[in-house]
Amino acid sequence: MTTEDTRLSYAEAVAHVKQGKGSAFAVTPVFGDEDEAAEGARVFVLQPIGAGDFQLRFVAGPFFSAAYAANETVAADEIPASVEELRFMPTTCQEEWFSGQVQVLINQLMNAAGAAPAQMPDYLSMPSKGAGPEAVFPMTFIERKKQ
Secondary structure (H helix, E strand, C coil): CCCCCCCECHHHHHHHHHCCCCEEEEEEEEECCCCCCEEEEEEEEEEECCCCCEEEEEEEEECCCCCECEEEEEEHHHCCHHHHHCCEEEECCCHHHHHCCHHHHHHHHHHHHCCCCCCCCCHHHCCCCCCCCCCECCHHHCCCCCC
């Protein structure tokens, strides 16, 4: 097992996407009140949208639910500076991946990147239950503050 970090900086990821080499993604976990295990995730996908242009697809939500707190596209010139601090993995993605559960999305992005660890569960084969695509949670669900 190698410990070499092969992720890309934001600038490298943008160059990768703008050159038509595919997409790039980063994931940050969302912890609950106990901070023992992640309850959800924020997924940031840089996607090409034509010759030399790109956008950010931001998805956030709890694990094991098809209801997202966010599922938005952000224009390149509106991407927050905080995203530029993340490290990205090169990958490919398909639009239909953004309609499933967040852990399935992460699994698909990891598989497409060729970086899924052997111990990663196969969420695609698991039976799922969830809210309809029209259900969303308020952003405060993901941005909870400790008291």
